[in-house]
Amino acid sequence: MSDEASGVQATIKVNDFHAYPDAQGRFGNFGGVFMPETLMPPLQELTAAYLQLREDPEFIAEFERDLKHYVGRPSPIYHAERLSRETGGAQILLKREDLNHTGAHKINNTIGQALVARRMGKRRIIAETGAGQHGVATATVCARFGLDCVVYMGAVDIERQKINVYRMKLLGAEVVPVVSGSQTLKDALNEAMRDWVTNVADTFYIIGTVAGPHPYPMMVRDFNAVVGREARAQMLAQFGRLPHVLTACVGGGSNAIGLFHAFLNDREVAIVGAEAAGEGMASGRHAASLSAGRPGVLHGNRTYVLCDDHGQIVETHSISAGLDYPGVGPEHAFLKDSGRASYVGVSDEEAMSAFHLLARTEGILAALESSHAVAQAIKLARDLPKDQLILCNLSGRGDKDVHTIAAREGIAL
Amino acid sequence: MSCRIEKRFAELRARQRKGLIPFITAGDPLPNASVAIMHALVDYGADLIELGVPYSDPVADGPTIQHSSERAIARGVGIEQILGWVREFRERDVDTPIVLMGYLNPLEIYGYRRFATEARDAGVDGVLLVDLPVEESATIADLREAGLRQIFLVAPTTTAQRLAAIREQAQGFIYYVSFAGITGADQLDPVAVRQRVARIKQGSDIPVAVGFGVRDAASAVAVAERADAVVIGSALVARLATTADREAALVAVGGFLAPIRKALDSTSGPQRRAAL
Numbered sequence: 001m002s003d004e005a006s007g008v009q010a011t012i013k014v015n016d017f018h019a020y021p022d023a024q025g026r027f028g029n030f031g032g033v034f035m036p037e038t039l040m041p042p043l044q045e046l047t048a049a050y051l052q053l054r055e056d057p058e059f060i061a062e063f064e065r066d067l068k069h070y071v072g073r074p075s076p077i078y079h080a081e082r083l084s085r086e087t088g089g090a091q092i093l094l095k096r097e098d099l100n101h102t103g104a105h106k107i108n109n110t111i112g113q114a115l116v117a118r119r120m121g122k123r124r125i126i127a128e129t130g131a132g133q134h135g136v137a138t139a140t141v142c143a144r145f146g147l148d149c150v151v152y153m154g155a156v157d158i159e160r161q162k163i164n165v166y167r168m169k170l171l172g173a174e175v176v177p178v179v180s181g182s183q184t185l186k187d188a189l190n191e192a193m194r195d196w197v198t199n200v201a202d203t204f205y206i207i208g209t210v211a212g213p214h215p216y217p218m219m220v221r222d223f224n225a226v227v228g229r230e231a232r233a234q235m236l237a238q239f240g241r242l243p244h245v246l247t248a249c250v251g252g253g254s255n256a257i258g259l260f261h262a263f264l265n266d267r268e269v270a271i272v273g274a275e276a277a278g279e280g281m282a283s284g285r286h287a288a289s290l291s292a293g294r295p296g297v298l299h300g301n302r303t304y305v306l307c308d309d310h311g312q313i314v315e316t317h318s319i320s321a322g323l324d325y326p327g328v329g330p331e332h333a334f335l336k337d338s339g340r341a342s343y344v345g346v347s348d349e350e351a352m353s354a355f356h357l358l359a360r361t362e363g364i365l366a367a368l369e370s371s372h373a374v375a376q377a378i379k380l381a382r383d384l385p386k387d388q389l390i391l392c393n394l395s396g397r398g399d400k401d402v403h404t405i406a407a408r409e410g411i412a413l
Numbered sequence: 414m415s416c417r418i419e420k421r422f423a424e425l426r427a428r429q430r431k432g433l434i435p436f437i438t439a440g441d442p443l444p445n446a447s448v449a450i451m452h453a454l455v456d457y458g459a460d461l462i463e464l465g466v467p468y469s470d471p472v473a474d475g476p477t478i479q480h481s482s483e484r485a486i487a488r489g490v491g492i493e494q495i496l497g498w499v500r501e502f503r504e505r506d507v508d509t510p511i512v513l514m515g516y517l518n519p520l521e522i523y524g525y526r527r528f529a530t531e532a533r534d535a536g537v538d539g540v541l542l543v544d545l546p547v548e549e550s551a552t553i554a555d556l557r558e559a560g561l562r563q564i565f566l567v568a569p570t571t572t573a574q575r576l577a578a579i580r581e582q583a584q585g586f587i588y589y590v591s592f593a594g595i596t597g598a599d600q601l602d603p604v605a606v607r608q609r610v611a612r613i614k615q616g617s618d619i620p621v622a623v624g625f626g627v628r629d630a631a632s633a634v635a636v637a638e639r640a641d642a643v644v645i646g647s648a649l650v651a652r653l654a655t656t657a658d659r660e661a662a663l664v665a666v667g668g669f670l671a672p673i674r675k676a677l678d679s680t681s682g683p684q685r686r687a688a689l
């Protein structure tokens with residue numbers, strides 16, 4: 001295995017990776033609560049409510065019931081044999097989050113947060129979305145629970161994810177175009193925060209990834225951690241062993257931490273996150289915060305961010321709207337610095353090739369985000385013997401991306 | 414040097430005068446006009462200046478200050494340049510306190526230790542960092558050590574317990590955010606503000622400035638009754654944004670600030686300010 005992928009050069013000694021975050025929401029040097037005063041009391045209220053609910057058997061049962069009967073969990077682990085053979089190395093296994101209701105892992109989190117909102121008596125839900133998957137997942141649970149739903153989405157993303165915009169509208173959500181800044185995910189997050197600060201009394205903000213201020217990185221992780229818990233048990237049941245490597249794409253990092261978390265204390269399992277290298281790391285047109293960023297403060301937490309020397313957050317580039325984010329969840333920043341996980345860039349081009357290869361060898365259209373993870377799995381597999389197992393999180397399905405892919409390949413639909 | 418803020422509020426109290434605190438984004442509308450605008454602000458009645466450090470993702474700001482920040486960023490305005498302007502301003506004005514207002518990331522990237530000494534030496538008196546709540550204030554320990562005052566926000570949502578924690582750490586003055594919302598919004602409720610300000614001042618003598626939603630003489634007078642000072646941001650920034658050059662900007666400052674100064678002086682204390 002390459003040094004890059006083995007990720008064993010620990011710089012911080014950690015005994016139990018499941019002990020994070022601390023009470024202040026810190027993952028080592030990262031995380032925390034860097035928010036305007038107006039939002040501090042509601043965040044503390046949310047933290048208190050959530051800490052109680054996560055220990056509440058009734059709440060947990062309610063969550064698990066919905067994951068089973070509404071989302072369709074557990075999602076299978078599928079051995080992509082033809083893809084593995086084509087690659088000529090280790091065996092590639094796919095955790096099929098694409099088979100969830102609404103087509104991605106995002107629904108695990110929105111169900112959880114909607115249940116928290118309901119318990120807290122909040123009837124108006126706001127969310128930000130990039131690819132539209134989190135927006136759809138939020139609109140879906142709002143329809144299911146009878147809650148009002150407003151989704152903020154960058155004007156650029158609205159253009160490249162038209163199908164999801166329409167899906168949200170069909171589900172009864174209001175989609176608000178965001179025209180400030182780079183008009184992508186980070187600006188949608190800013191605008192959602194501005195809504196929240198204005199309507200704080202009756203509004204619950206469902207953040208779509210493991211970013212934002214404490215308790216969001218912890219809460220969103222907890223709701224997605226079902227992915228890794230299931231996968232760990234499935235690996236032992238189906239294959240009699242844990243995988244050698246885990247890989248997942250990292251935008252904000254929710255599907256990745258969802259898969260990784262249950263395995264963090266299994267030190268023999270290597271962990272590799274795939275960030276969007278866009279047009280290539282050297283081009284500067286990418287969204288690889290961990291690979292090319294530096295520690296800073298964005299959207300309420302300290303993490304790796306892509307910014308210039310003046311501290312201004314820079315525009316990012318990725319073919320996949322869901323990875324187009326200049327920050328990353330603080331727990332990933334911590335995993336990187338502690339040496340437990342490594343993070344590498346996967347370009348638009350590589351993701352596209354992986355998309356096609358998976359489609360033709362396995363009959364699966366992956367989301368462009370997830371295609372980055374597939375590309376990374378293929379790269380890892382090439383360097384590993386045939387009897388090794390790579391578990392790749394197939395975080396979502398590609399239906400939403402068909403137009404983008406066609407346009408990129410010069411095909412008019 | 415670093416007690417300009419305390420000194421200024423003591424003077425205001427002694428003269429029973431309400432403080433007027435204009436906010437401008439450093440480097441907007443024109444980088445070469447910032448120092449001249451700061452002097453004009455003082456000439457037309459400012460008691461303290463809030464100088465905005467532009468940031469790309471200002472989550473607590475409405476469109477006016479967002480756009481103003483974007484313009485400044487597009488011209489490459491950064492901390493180094495801003496400190497240069499403060500230094501230049503201090504050549505002619507050693508009394509008016511200057512508070513840098515903004516978000517954490519530009520300081521984080523600049524480096525807190527470096528910022529602390531350079532800002533103090535340039536003549537900055539304090540900082541107000543919108544996304545730095547009292548829980549995380551240790552982040553800027555270097556600044557406090559250098560003598561820079563840390564100004565905290567209090568909001569309508571702030572609980573009694575938080576208020577106590579904030580008062581314990583607050584320096585210079587407390588900035589009361591008049592409503593739950595973003596800068597430039599039109600949600601001001603002067604009665605509610607007066608009640609809240611009275612509560613903040615109960616059992617404490619730290620001065621309180623009220624900001625958000627103050628846009629003209631009438632709204633300034635309405636919130637100033639209980640407060641020590643009023644902050645005017647978006648309305649001034651919007652007015653400056655319409656000016657084409659430096660001369661026009663200076664005229665706009667006078668046209669905007671003088672009536673507010675006059676209105677504040679005619680309702681507060683015996684010490685009427687001499688006509689300019």
Ligand SMILES: Cc1ncc(COP(=O)(O)O)c(C=O)c1O
Binds near residue numbers: 105
């Ligand atoms: C299918 C899919 N995978 C991954 C992501 C990236 O988000 P995260 O890194 O939080 O998993 C998205 C975001 O929209 C997505 O839709």
